[in-house]
Amino acid sequence: SSLSNVTPVEPHLKSRQHHHRIHIPERLDSAEILIGNSLENNGGNNPSCAVVTSIPSGGTHTFECGGMIGRLVRISLNRPNSVLTLCEVEVYGELAAPSPSFSAVVSGRGIVVVEKKLCWSDALFYCRDFYWDLLSIRSKGEQKEVEEVLRNASFPLTQHVWMGLRRYLMDSIWFWMSGASVNYSYWKTHSPLQISSPCGGVDTSDPFHWTDVPCGDHLYFICLTDVQEEVKRVTFYSSTRP
Secondary structure (H helix, E strand, C coil), X not given: CCXXXXXXXXXXXXXXXXXXXXXXXXXXXXXXXXXXXXXXXHHCCCCEEEECCCCCCCCEEECCCCCCCCCEEEEECCCCCCCCCCCEEXXXXXXXXXXXXXXXXXXXXXXXXXXXXXXXXXXXXXHXXXXXXXXXXXXXXXXXXXXXXXXXXXXXXXXXXXXXXXXXXXXXXXXXXXXXXXXXXXXXXCCHHHCCCCEEEEECCCCCCEEECCCCCCEEEEEECCCCCCCCCCCCCXXXXX
């Protein structure tokens, strides 16, 4: 999942006249605009922004959604035996404001612990949208500094927090999404070959081991805030990000 989230601001619905066709603007009446991130019921379980009362033929209406957050916009008509006719729909949005976070510096690199529960892929996209990337830990010294950050976080943490640690799906090799080399590790087990999930996090209590966590778990996460020009970030694609 994620994405970063988008705040839809102004859905525009337009009823346009067509030549050689009978236009029925009433078909839009009672249509409901839903906005959110859930794919359940084809988006039908997401919160409602507005219900269309009437749009005259050739007219345009703008619906303000009051900062609702979501990547999916659904327009549905729940009247039985009815046909929904959409001529033109425009959706305008902006990136949602970052969630509360706790800032620190680790080996000269700025980081933030984000107080927002996301799956691994959504956490990655969130960091890349608002900061730089998910955290990479390159040495024992950085590990100790991260441990101190987690001990002193200004809010209660999830049992683990996401890092930018990823494993090749068909291999046992782990890598950092930030492009940093994996020259240091601190796994909970001594055999990463036995690790099942391809997504890695760090425990938020002693001894702060690295651990694999199911990629769909919703956890807080740590972002790098400073651009690392000396490395090339790993490209990542996700079906949860339209």
